[in-house]
Amino acid sequence: MSGARFSHFDRFAMARALELAALGLETAHPNPRVGCVIAREEQILAEGWHARAGEPHAEVHALRVAGAAAAGATAYVTLEPCSHHGRTPPCVQALLAAGIARVVFAVADPNPRVNGEGERLLRERGVRVESGLLAAEATELNAGFLKRMRTGRPWVRVKLAMSLDARTALGNGESHWITGAEARADVQSWRARSGAVMTGIGTVLADDPRLDVRLDESSAGPRPPLLRVVLDSHLRTPPSARLFSVTGEVMLVCTGQPAGADGHYAARRAELADRATLEELSADVHGRVPLAMLLERLGRREINELWVEAGPTLAGALLAEEQVDELLLYVAPRLIGPQGRPLAELPALAELQDSPWFVMMDVCQVGVDLRLRLRPKGR
Helix, strand or coil: CCCCCCCHHHHHHHHHHHHHHHHHCCCCCCCCCCEEEEEECCEEEEEEECCCCCCCCHHHHHHHHHHHHHCCCEEEEEECCCCCCCCCCCHHHHHHHHCCCEEEEEECCCCCCCCCHHHHHHHHCCCEEEECCCHHHHHHHCHHHHHHHHHCCCEEEEEEEECCCCEEECCCCCCCCCCCHHHHHHHHHHHHCCCEEEEEHHHHHHHCCCCCCCCCCCCCCCCCCCEEEEECCCCCCCCCCHHHHCCCCEEEEECCCCCCCCCHHHHHHHHHHCCCEEEECCCCCCCCCCHHHHHHHHHHCCCCEEEEECCHHHHHHHHHCCCCCEEEEEECCCCCCCCCEECCCCCCCCCHHHCCCEEEEEEEEECCEEEEEEEECCC
16 A cells, blocks of 8 residues: 555665665666565565566565565565566566565556556455555666656667867867766766667767677676667668677668669668668658657667767757656866857747756766756656
8 A cells, every 4th residue: 555654674675675676777678677675573584686587576586585484574576566477477476375475565567567466466365565665766766667668668868978168079070088087987887777879870970989888797797788779861871880890789760762862772771781770760840760759669679768879969859859858967177169069959949938947866076077967847
Protein backbone atom coordinates (compact mmCIF):
# COMPACT_ATOMS: atom_id res chain seq x y z
CA MET A 1 0.00 0.00 0.00
CA SER A 2 1.50 3.25 -1.12
CA GLY A 3 2.25 5.76 1.61
CA ALA A 4 2.79 3.11 4.28
CA ARG A 5 4.73 4.10 7.38
CA PHE A 6 8.21 2.66 7.01
CA SER A 7 10.76 2.01 9.74
CA HIS A 8 14.34 3.24 9.81
CA PHE A 9 15.48 -0.25 8.90
CA ASP A 10 13.06 -0.34 5.96
CA ARG A 11 14.70 2.81 4.63
CA PHE A 12 18.17 1.44 5.26
CA ALA A 13 17.38 -1.80 3.44
CA MET A 14 15.84 -0.04 0.44
CA ALA A 15 18.79 2.37 0.24
CA ARG A 16 21.06 -0.66 0.11
CA ALA A 17 18.89 -2.20 -2.61
CA LEU A 18 19.31 0.99 -4.64
CA GLU A 19 23.09 0.79 -4.23
CA LEU A 20 22.95 -2.75 -5.55
CA ALA A 21 20.72 -1.75 -8.46
CA ALA A 22 23.26 0.90 -9.49
CA LEU A 23 25.83 -1.85 -10.05
CA GLY A 24 23.90 -2.60 -13.24
CA LEU A 25 24.03 1.01 -14.41
CA GLU A 26 26.15 0.17 -17.47
CA THR A 27 25.19 -3.45 -18.10
CA ALA A 28 21.48 -4.09 -17.42
CA HIS A 29 20.30 -2.42 -20.65
CA PRO A 30 17.66 -2.83 -22.01
CA ASN A 31 16.29 -4.11 -18.72
CA PRO A 32 15.80 -1.83 -15.71
CA ARG A 33 18.44 -1.59 -12.99
CA VAL A 34 17.06 -3.49 -10.03
CA GLY A 35 18.42 -4.41 -6.60
CA CYS A 36 16.99 -6.66 -3.90
CA VAL A 37 17.67 -7.13 -0.19
CA ILE A 38 16.13 -9.95 1.86
CA ALA A 39 15.95 -9.38 5.61
CA ARG A 40 14.30 -10.57 8.78
CA GLU A 41 14.09 -8.75 12.13
CA GLU A 42 16.47 -6.01 11.00
CA GLN A 43 19.09 -8.48 9.81
CA ILE A 44 20.06 -8.69 6.15
CA LEU A 45 20.05 -12.28 4.96
CA ALA A 46 20.92 -11.88 1.29
CA GLU A 47 21.42 -9.37 -1.51
CA GLY A 48 21.11 -9.47 -5.29
CA TRP A 49 21.11 -7.25 -8.35
CA HIS A 50 20.37 -7.59 -12.04
CA ALA A 51 23.54 -7.55 -14.12
CA ARG A 52 22.37 -8.03 -17.70
CA ALA A 53 19.48 -9.11 -19.89
CA GLY A 54 18.95 -12.86 -19.99
CA GLU A 55 20.49 -13.42 -16.56
CA PRO A 56 18.49 -13.93 -13.33
CA HIS A 57 16.78 -10.87 -11.88
CA ALA A 58 17.76 -9.28 -8.59
CA GLU A 59 15.13 -11.15 -6.58
CA VAL A 60 16.25 -14.53 -7.89
CA HIS A 61 19.90 -13.81 -7.09
CA ALA A 62 19.00 -12.80 -3.53
CA LEU A 63 16.68 -15.78 -3.00
CA ARG A 64 19.39 -18.19 -4.08
CA VAL A 65 21.75 -16.72 -1.49
CA ALA A 66 19.09 -16.73 1.25
CA GLY A 67 17.97 -20.29 0.59
CA ALA A 68 15.51 -21.67 3.14
CA ALA A 69 16.03 -18.62 5.36
CA ALA A 70 13.89 -16.58 2.92
CA ALA A 71 10.70 -18.18 4.27
CA GLY A 72 8.83 -15.59 6.33
CA ALA A 73 11.32 -12.81 5.48
CA THR A 74 10.88 -9.41 3.81
CA ALA A 75 12.12 -8.67 0.29
CA TYR A 76 13.04 -5.05 -0.49
CA VAL A 77 13.03 -4.48 -4.25
CA THR A 78 13.65 -1.24 -6.15
CA LEU A 79 11.01 -2.06 -8.81
CA GLU A 80 7.73 -3.95 -8.66
CA PRO A 81 8.53 -7.67 -9.14
CA CYS A 82 7.76 -8.90 -12.64
CA SER A 83 4.83 -11.21 -13.22
CA HIS A 84 5.47 -12.38 -16.79
CA HIS A 85 7.74 -14.72 -18.68
CA GLY A 86 10.31 -12.71 -20.59
CA ARG A 87 13.96 -13.68 -21.03
CA THR A 88 13.65 -15.21 -17.54
CA PRO A 89 10.75 -16.62 -15.45
CA PRO A 90 8.58 -14.24 -13.35
CA CYS A 91 10.07 -13.04 -10.08
CA VAL A 92 6.65 -13.14 -8.39
CA GLN A 93 6.61 -16.91 -8.65
CA ALA A 94 10.13 -17.15 -7.20
CA LEU A 95 9.14 -14.97 -4.23
CA LEU A 96 6.02 -17.03 -3.59
CA ALA A 97 7.88 -20.32 -3.88
CA ALA A 98 10.47 -19.11 -1.35
CA GLY A 99 7.77 -18.23 1.18
CA ILE A 100 8.52 -14.49 1.36
CA ALA A 101 6.00 -12.94 3.76
CA ARG A 102 6.39 -9.25 2.92
CA VAL A 103 7.49 -7.36 -0.20
CA VAL A 104 8.43 -3.68 -0.17
CA PHE A 105 9.09 -2.13 -3.57
CA ALA A 106 10.05 1.43 -4.45
CA VAL A 107 8.15 2.10 -7.68
CA ALA A 108 5.55 0.31 -9.80
CA ASP A 109 6.66 -1.14 -13.12
CA PRO A 110 4.73 0.58 -15.95
CA ASN A 111 5.61 -2.21 -18.37
CA PRO A 112 2.17 -3.21 -19.77
CA ARG A 113 3.07 -6.82 -18.99
CA VAL A 114 3.42 -5.94 -15.29
CA ASN A 115 1.76 -2.61 -14.39
CA GLY A 116 0.39 -3.66 -11.02
CA GLU A 117 0.00 -7.35 -11.85
CA GLY A 118 3.03 -8.30 -9.76
CA GLU A 119 1.59 -6.57 -6.71
CA ARG A 120 -1.85 -8.08 -7.30
CA LEU A 121 -0.57 -11.64 -7.55
CA LEU A 122 1.48 -11.30 -4.39
CA ARG A 123 -1.50 -9.92 -2.44
CA GLU A 124 -3.77 -12.69 -3.70
CA ARG A 125 -1.38 -15.24 -2.21
CA GLY A 126 -1.34 -13.51 1.16
CA VAL A 127 1.93 -11.61 0.88
CA ARG A 128 1.97 -8.23 2.59
CA VAL A 129 2.91 -5.66 -0.07
CA GLU A 130 3.97 -2.03 0.46
CA SER A 131 5.25 0.44 -2.10
CA GLY A 132 6.58 3.97 -2.47
CA LEU A 133 9.68 3.70 -0.27
CA LEU A 134 12.47 5.89 -1.74
CA ALA A 135 10.39 6.19 -4.90
CA ALA A 136 12.11 9.35 -6.12
CA GLU A 137 15.55 7.76 -5.94
CA ALA A 138 14.34 4.61 -7.67
CA THR A 139 12.66 6.65 -10.40
CA GLU A 140 15.85 8.60 -11.01
CA LEU A 141 17.85 5.39 -11.39
CA ASN A 142 15.50 4.05 -14.09
CA ALA A 143 14.24 7.27 -15.67
CA GLY A 144 14.89 5.93 -19.16
CA PHE A 145 13.19 2.57 -18.70
CA LEU A 146 10.18 4.14 -16.99
CA LYS A 147 9.79 6.76 -19.72
CA ARG A 148 10.07 4.18 -22.49
CA MET A 149 7.43 1.99 -20.89
CA ARG A 150 5.05 4.94 -20.51
CA THR A 151 5.63 6.77 -23.80
CA GLY A 152 7.45 4.40 -26.14
CA ARG A 153 10.41 6.80 -26.39
CA PRO A 154 13.82 6.85 -24.70
CA TRP A 155 15.07 9.39 -22.19
CA VAL A 156 16.94 11.98 -24.29
CA ARG A 157 20.06 13.35 -22.63
CA VAL A 158 21.93 16.00 -24.63
CA LYS A 159 25.57 16.70 -23.84
CA LEU A 160 27.03 20.10 -24.71
CA ALA A 161 30.40 21.66 -23.94
CA MET A 162 30.95 25.39 -24.08
CA SER A 163 33.18 28.27 -23.09
CA LEU A 164 32.16 30.92 -20.56
CA ASP A 165 30.70 32.94 -23.44
CA ALA A 166 28.58 29.99 -24.64
CA ARG A 167 30.69 29.04 -27.65
CA THR A 168 31.27 25.42 -28.63
CA ALA A 169 34.09 25.88 -31.16
CA LEU A 170 36.16 28.46 -32.95
CA GLY A 171 34.70 30.04 -36.05
CA ASN A 172 36.67 27.58 -38.19
CA GLY A 173 35.13 24.64 -36.32
CA GLU A 174 38.09 23.72 -34.12
CA SER A 175 36.85 22.35 -30.78
CA HIS A 176 39.51 19.88 -29.57
CA TRP A 177 39.46 20.41 -26.69
CA ILE A 178 37.28 23.04 -25.02
CA THR A 179 37.02 21.05 -21.81
CA GLY A 180 39.70 19.24 -19.81
CA ALA A 181 40.61 15.57 -19.61
CA GLU A 182 38.52 14.98 -16.49
CA ALA A 183 35.37 16.27 -18.18
CA ARG A 184 36.01 14.10 -21.22
CA ALA A 185 36.42 11.06 -18.99
CA ASP A 186 33.15 11.95 -17.27
CA VAL A 187 31.44 11.96 -20.66
CA GLN A 188 32.59 8.38 -21.18
CA SER A 189 30.86 7.26 -17.99
CA TRP A 190 27.59 8.83 -19.17
CA ARG A 191 27.95 7.20 -22.58
CA ALA A 192 28.51 3.86 -20.86
CA ARG A 193 25.11 3.94 -19.12
CA SER A 194 23.29 4.72 -22.37
CA GLY A 195 21.76 2.31 -24.86
CA ALA A 196 22.59 4.47 -27.85
CA VAL A 197 24.57 7.56 -28.77
CA MET A 198 23.33 9.89 -31.50
CA THR A 199 24.93 12.59 -33.59
CA GLY A 200 24.41 14.41 -36.88
CA ILE A 201 26.19 14.07 -40.19
CA GLY A 202 27.87 17.44 -39.66
CA THR A 203 29.73 16.10 -36.64
CA VAL A 204 30.72 12.93 -38.50
CA LEU A 205 32.14 14.92 -41.43
CA ALA A 206 33.91 17.45 -39.21
CA ASP A 207 35.29 15.25 -36.42
CA ASP A 208 35.13 11.64 -37.66
CA PRO A 209 34.24 10.36 -34.16
CA ARG A 210 34.08 6.72 -33.08
CA LEU A 211 31.30 7.40 -30.53
CA ASP A 212 32.26 4.32 -28.55
CA VAL A 213 32.80 3.81 -24.82
CA ARG A 214 36.40 4.06 -23.67
CA LEU A 215 36.46 2.89 -20.06
CA ASP A 216 38.11 0.06 -18.17
CA GLU A 217 35.72 -2.88 -17.93
CA SER A 218 33.81 -2.90 -14.66
CA SER A 219 33.57 -5.85 -12.30
CA ALA A 220 30.14 -6.51 -13.79
CA GLY A 221 31.78 -7.61 -17.03
CA PRO A 222 31.42 -6.23 -20.56
CA ARG A 223 28.58 -3.84 -21.26
CA PRO A 224 26.34 -4.24 -24.33
CA PRO A 225 27.80 -2.41 -27.36
CA LEU A 226 26.33 1.01 -27.96
CA LEU A 227 24.01 1.52 -30.86
CA ARG A 228 25.50 4.50 -32.71
CA VAL A 229 22.94 6.60 -34.59
CA VAL A 230 23.79 9.18 -37.25
CA LEU A 231 21.17 11.52 -38.69
CA ASP A 232 22.31 11.54 -42.31
CA SER A 233 19.44 12.61 -44.53
CA HIS A 234 21.27 12.06 -47.83
CA LEU A 235 23.76 9.35 -46.82
CA ARG A 236 26.91 11.43 -46.87
CA THR A 237 28.71 9.31 -44.26
CA PRO A 238 32.04 8.18 -45.75
CA PRO A 239 32.42 4.38 -45.90
CA SER A 240 35.84 4.91 -44.29
CA ALA A 241 34.38 6.69 -41.23
CA ARG A 242 35.85 5.59 -37.91
CA LEU A 243 32.32 4.74 -36.74
CA PHE A 244 32.64 1.51 -38.68
CA SER A 245 35.93 0.50 -37.05
CA VAL A 246 34.32 -0.18 -33.65
CA THR A 247 32.34 -3.24 -32.58
CA GLY A 248 28.61 -2.58 -32.45
CA GLU A 249 25.82 -1.52 -34.76
CA VAL A 250 25.74 1.77 -36.63
CA MET A 251 22.35 3.11 -37.73
CA LEU A 252 22.28 5.70 -40.49
CA VAL A 253 18.94 7.52 -40.55
CA CYS A 254 18.15 8.98 -43.96
CA THR A 255 15.20 10.53 -45.77
CA GLY A 256 15.58 8.91 -49.18
CA GLN A 257 17.24 9.95 -52.41
CA PRO A 258 17.40 13.75 -52.74
CA ALA A 259 15.80 15.40 -55.73
CA GLY A 260 18.16 15.58 -58.67
CA ALA A 261 20.57 13.06 -57.19
CA ASP A 262 22.85 11.31 -59.65
CA GLY A 263 23.43 7.59 -59.97
CA HIS A 264 26.14 7.69 -57.31
CA TYR A 265 23.49 7.79 -54.57
CA ALA A 266 22.33 4.22 -55.21
CA ALA A 267 25.93 2.99 -55.25
CA ARG A 268 26.75 4.80 -52.02
CA ARG A 269 23.61 3.40 -50.41
CA ALA A 270 24.60 -0.13 -51.37
CA GLU A 271 28.12 0.38 -50.03
CA LEU A 272 26.91 1.80 -46.71
CA ALA A 273 24.30 -0.96 -46.35
CA ASP A 274 27.21 -3.40 -45.91
CA ARG A 275 28.47 -1.38 -42.95
CA ALA A 276 25.36 -0.03 -41.24
CA THR A 277 21.64 -0.42 -40.69
CA LEU A 278 19.88 2.06 -42.97
CA GLU A 279 16.70 3.50 -41.47
CA GLU A 280 14.71 5.56 -43.98
CA LEU A 281 12.07 7.98 -42.69
CA SER A 282 9.99 10.49 -44.60
CA ALA A 283 11.46 13.99 -44.25
CA ASP A 284 9.73 16.53 -42.03
CA VAL A 285 8.57 19.95 -43.26
CA HIS A 286 12.15 21.22 -43.05
CA GLY A 287 13.48 18.35 -45.15
CA ARG A 288 15.17 16.77 -42.13
CA VAL A 289 14.85 13.50 -40.26
CA PRO A 290 11.60 13.62 -38.23
CA LEU A 291 12.85 13.49 -34.64
CA ALA A 292 9.66 12.31 -32.93
CA MET A 293 9.31 9.40 -35.34
CA LEU A 294 12.98 8.50 -34.90
CA LEU A 295 12.62 8.45 -31.11
CA GLU A 296 9.68 6.09 -31.45
CA ARG A 297 11.79 3.78 -33.63
CA LEU A 298 14.56 3.83 -31.02
CA GLY A 299 11.99 3.06 -28.32
CA ARG A 300 10.98 -0.03 -30.28
CA ARG A 301 14.66 -0.95 -30.35
CA GLU A 302 14.48 -0.99 -26.51
CA ILE A 303 16.71 2.05 -26.07
CA ASN A 304 16.11 3.42 -22.57
CA GLU A 305 18.63 6.26 -22.50
CA LEU A 306 19.73 8.11 -25.62
CA TRP A 307 22.95 10.09 -25.33
CA VAL A 308 23.21 12.93 -27.86
CA GLU A 309 26.55 14.49 -28.79
CA ALA A 310 25.98 16.80 -31.69
CA GLY A 311 26.46 20.25 -33.11
CA PRO A 312 24.18 23.27 -32.73
CA THR A 313 21.78 22.21 -35.52
CA LEU A 314 20.68 18.88 -34.06
CA ALA A 315 20.87 20.12 -30.47
CA GLY A 316 18.75 23.11 -31.39
CA ALA A 317 16.21 21.00 -33.26
CA LEU A 318 15.76 18.66 -30.28
CA LEU A 319 15.31 21.63 -27.95
CA ALA A 320 12.93 23.44 -30.29
CA GLU A 321 10.75 20.32 -30.60
CA GLU A 322 10.81 19.81 -26.81
CA GLN A 323 12.33 16.36 -27.17
CA VAL A 324 15.08 16.90 -24.57
CA ASP A 325 14.63 15.37 -21.12
CA GLU A 326 17.97 16.42 -19.71
CA LEU A 327 20.94 18.63 -20.57
CA LEU A 328 24.48 17.91 -19.42
CA LEU A 329 26.35 21.12 -19.96
CA TYR A 330 30.11 21.26 -19.41
CA VAL A 331 31.41 24.80 -18.96
CA ALA A 332 35.10 25.49 -19.47
CA PRO A 333 36.72 28.50 -17.75
CA ARG A 334 37.83 30.12 -21.01
CA LEU A 335 36.60 32.66 -23.55
CA ILE A 336 36.36 32.17 -27.31
CA GLY A 337 34.75 35.36 -28.58
CA PRO A 338 31.80 36.28 -30.78
CA GLN A 339 33.21 34.57 -33.87
CA GLY A 340 32.87 31.19 -32.16
CA ARG A 341 30.08 28.76 -32.92
CA PRO A 342 26.88 28.95 -30.85
CA LEU A 343 25.60 26.35 -28.38
CA ALA A 344 22.33 25.63 -30.20
CA GLU A 345 20.50 26.96 -33.21
CA LEU A 346 17.03 27.98 -32.02
CA PRO A 347 14.16 29.83 -33.72
CA ALA A 348 14.04 33.57 -33.17
CA LEU A 349 11.91 34.61 -30.19
CA ALA A 350 9.40 37.43 -30.27
CA GLU A 351 9.47 37.86 -26.50
CA LEU A 352 11.90 36.87 -23.78
CA GLN A 353 9.17 35.08 -21.86
CA ASP A 354 8.96 32.56 -24.72
CA SER A 355 12.48 31.30 -24.09
CA PRO A 356 12.84 27.73 -22.78
CA TRP A 357 13.39 27.48 -19.02
CA PHE A 358 15.35 24.80 -17.23
CA VAL A 359 15.61 23.58 -13.67
CA MET A 360 19.11 23.08 -12.27
CA MET A 361 19.31 19.51 -10.96
CA ASP A 362 22.91 19.70 -9.80
CA VAL A 363 26.20 21.49 -10.38
CA CYS A 364 29.59 19.95 -9.77
CA GLN A 365 33.19 20.65 -10.66
CA VAL A 366 34.86 18.08 -12.91
CA GLY A 367 38.54 18.87 -13.11
CA VAL A 368 38.83 22.50 -14.14
CA ASP A 369 35.34 22.57 -15.65
CA LEU A 370 31.81 22.79 -14.30
CA ARG A 371 29.11 20.27 -15.13
CA LEU A 372 25.53 21.51 -15.03
CA ARG A 373 22.68 19.01 -15.14
CA LEU A 374 19.40 20.63 -16.18
CA ARG A 375 15.88 19.56 -17.06
CA PRO A 376 13.10 21.47 -18.83
CA LYS A 377 10.93 23.36 -16.38
CA GLY A 378 7.53 21.80 -15.92
CA ARG A 379 8.54 18.33 -17.15
